[in-house]
Amino acid sequence: MNILMLSDVYFPRVNGVSTSIRTFAQSLARMGHSVTVVAPDYGPGSGQEQHDSDEFELIRLASRVIFFDPEDRLIRAPELRRIMPALAARHWDVIHVHTPFRAHRMGVRLAELTGRPTVETYHTYFEEYIGHYLPWAPAPLLRFVARRLSRMLCHGVDHLIVPSEQMAEVLRRYGVTTAATVLPTGIDLSEFARGDGTRFRIAHDIAADRPTLVTVSRLAVEKNIAFLLQTARRLVAEFPRLMFIIAGEGPDAPRLKRLAHEYGLDANVRFFGNLDRRTTLLDAYRAGDAFVFASPTETQGLVLIEAMALGVPIVSTAVMGTATVLRDARSALISDEDVDAFAGHVARLLRSPELRAQLSQAGPQDARAWSTEGLMTQVVALYQRLAQERPLPRRGAQAAAQQG
CATH class of the missing domain: 3.40.50.2000 (Glycogen Phosphorylase B;)
Known part of the structure; x- marks a missing residue:
């Protein structure tokens, strides 16, 4: 399969999302699948080149520092517009989004252009995180925004991967109705x-x-x-x-x-x-x-x-x-x-x-x-089912969509 992974975060930024993406990409590549990861460019001196891999393709996009979270980067909007035609022209069996910001926007737009299914992993319990990064905002308002945003994002993709049943229950309480599979990342x-x-x-x-x-x-x-x-x-x-x-x-x-x-x-x-x-x-x-x-x-x-x-x-x-x-x-x-x-x-x-x-x-x-060996087999089965449920559009129709 040809799998596109999109994320607003990756190494050298060290966290569970970066680890999860690399584990997914390496494991799928070792199973014989073609994987492309699109992530922010953290710039000279960041040490990001140490995390390049010859097992899968890694595309870095120019990004800027986020004022309230200087460890992270936000992919620049012009970069999205620049890369979109090239990504839309390639064949993907599935588009897997890992974060809810520019990467989510990119994944939804590519799905519209190519007709390919989208999967999104809900990695982060934003309701519990957001208050630590915006302490000046009222907590009830932040929780309301986090829940509303989660519903909107989850309803924008075809399928969700949720790492635990507890997180799946949280999303159900939010009112999320998108089909979901509980599937932890695991480790190699x-x-x-x-x-x-x-x-x-x-x-x-x-x-x-x-x-x-x-x-x-x-x-x-x-x-x-x-x-x-x-x-x-x-x-x-x-x-x-x-x-x-x-x-x-x-x-x-x-x-x-x-x-x-x-x-x-x-x-x-x-x-x-x-x-x-x-x-x-x-x-x-x-x-x-x-x-x-x-x-x-x-x-x-x-x-x-x-x-x-x-x-x-x-x-x-x-x-x-x-x-x-x-x-x-x-x-x-x-x-x-x-x-x-x-x-x-x-x-x-x-x-x-x-x-x-x-x-x-x-x-x-x-x-x-929690070995990736068994867990990645389930991931591939999910990808294949979603790809079969949404056949590739006719070449002429796909080209017309990209031009539009």
């Missing part, structure tokens, strides 16, 4: 067969017997990392040598670093920024005695699956998409979002080498349920 397990925690500890002078927690996340308010810092503050009373590794970058980093200092955790918390996903990030995961996570807004929670695959015991809340990932997991301890309760679960794990070994051994087995 072969990428998580490596990693050396001892190497990471030696490189960063963390003693082998020092109790160590790890989290991997974009540093944003909605990820609830401040709660994890409160948990660490509670734990140092019993574990004064505790080390908390935080891997990731984001707009909340300055506040989180101030909090760590205010909590007296300068010797117990280290911020490592974005680490290389193929090397040092895997080492960082494996350096942990426990992986901790408490985000309430995930549509899936890929980092939990990654921790499972690497055999790192997990302590996490289970809300939205993380509830789906952790539902039958034997590698995790589930906690309420309460500092005492969460700290109690972590302390229990740190006290017991036997419990850590038990959860660690179960992790890779839990992760197998």
Whole structure:
């Protein structure tokens, strides 16, 4: 199949959407399909060339910085007009949109020009995110706008992919009636067969017997990392040598670093920024005695699956998409979002080498349920069904539509 993927975000911007797109594209290409990804150009010095791939085509479009979210980019409107004829002239079996901004607009227009079916993945729980980026606007108004916009966008495509049943239920409550398939992204397990925690500890002078927690996340308010810092503050009373590794970058980093200092955790918390996903990030995961996570807004929670695959015991809340990932997991301890309760679960794990070994051994087995191998087969079946339901238009009619 010839598959076009459109997104307003991609690497070097590190988040779950970028990871999901790359996982989809690589997996589909390895299955023999032709994949083209269209994404923003982040400009010189961004390091985006490190994320190019010879497995699928990547087209970068000129973009500008978004004033309230400088990590992200908005594809420039003239670029859309420039690229549209070339994309419309190519043969696509399906158009897969991953984000709701310029990429969505591009996908809907290409569907009109080519007659091809559109799929959109609802990656982000915007109702819970938007208030953190527009704090000056009334919260009820923002929620109303997020719900209304979600309905409009979802009704503009032929089919939705939703990463979890919890998110599908949210969309039903919004009044979305577009056909939807619950289908998580999953991970390529072969990428998580490596990693050396001892190497990471030696490189960063963390003693082998020092109790160590790890989290991997974009540093944003909605990820609830401040709660994890409160948990660490509670734990140092019993574990004064505790080390908390935080891997990731984001707009909340300055506040989180101030909090760590205010909590007296300068010797117990280290911020490592974005680490290389193929090397040092895997080492960082494996350096942990426990992986901790408490985000309430995930549509899936890929980092939990990654921790499972690497055999790192997990302590996490289970809300939205993380509830789906952790539902039958034997590698995790589930906690309420309460500092005492969460700290109690972590302390229990740190006290017991036997419990850590038990959860660690179960992790890779839990992760197998989220392997891309089976999940991508379902994606291809969905693509094929949609393509069959909407046959290619006659060449003459297609050309006329493009000229119009």
